[in-house]
Amino acid sequence: MIKVLFVCLGNICRSPMAECIFKNIVKKDGIEEKFYIDSAATSTEEIGNSMYYRAREKLQQMNIEIGNHKARRITKEDYEKFDYIIAMEEQNIINIKRIIGEDRKNKIYKLLDFTKNPRNIADPWYTGDFDKTYNDIVQGLEGFIKYLNEKININE
Numbered sequence: 001m002i003k004v005l006f007v008c009l010g011n012i013c014r015s016p017m018a019e020c021i022f023k024n025i026v027k028k029d030g031i032e033e034k035f036y037i038d039s040a041a042t043s044t045e046e047i048g049n050s051m052y053y054r055a056r057e058k059l060q061q062m063n064i065e066i067g068n069h070k071a072r073r074i075t076k077e078d079y080e081k082f083d084y085i086i087a088m089e090e091q092n093i094i095n096i097k098r099i100i101g102e103d104r105k106n107k108i109y110k111l112l113d114f115t116k117n118p119r120n121i122a123d124p125w126y127t128g129d130f131d132k133t134y135n136d137i138v139q140g141l142e143g144f145i146k147y148l149n150e151k152i153n154i155n156e
């Protein structure tokens with residue numbers, strides 16, 4: 001079982017979008033039972049809240065199933081539990097380390113580092129551009145799947 005935790009600032013836009021889109025990809029590929037997928041925030045701001053309606057609308061438009069999301073904050077235990085902790089931007093990584101300490105087991109990644117054009121995913125809470133957020137996330141997830149395939153044969 002590969003355990004993947006997506007992390008952003010509020011856990012109401014980017015990381016729950018990545019969680020739902022990734023769940024959709026592995027389901028489509030018939031490898032969903034190989035994964036445990038979740039998402040979390042670094043801040044306490046939105047704890048307990050649902051996904052932001054604009055993020056939900058974008059996923060609905062793309063026919064991606066939306067679960068019963070409630071924002072939560074990443075914990076020290078998450079660091080032990082998950083294999084991949086995938087942040088949306090550099091500042092998330094700084095904030096994650098404030099909570100979990102050093103990345104002793106090299107589990108922390110930035111989503112777009114799995115692409116040919118590593119960069120941050122801008123916060124749509126501020127940009128308002130959920131189409132760009134969606135496209136960036138899909139690109140990162142495709143790169144992540146490719147990375148996993150090269151590292152371990154996930155289709156076996």
Ligand code: 4NP
Binds near residue numbers: 008046125
């Ligand atoms: P997210 O977006 O990190 O992509 O979930 C944000 C949502 C809410 C806030 C910041 C970022 N906020 O400050 O409430």
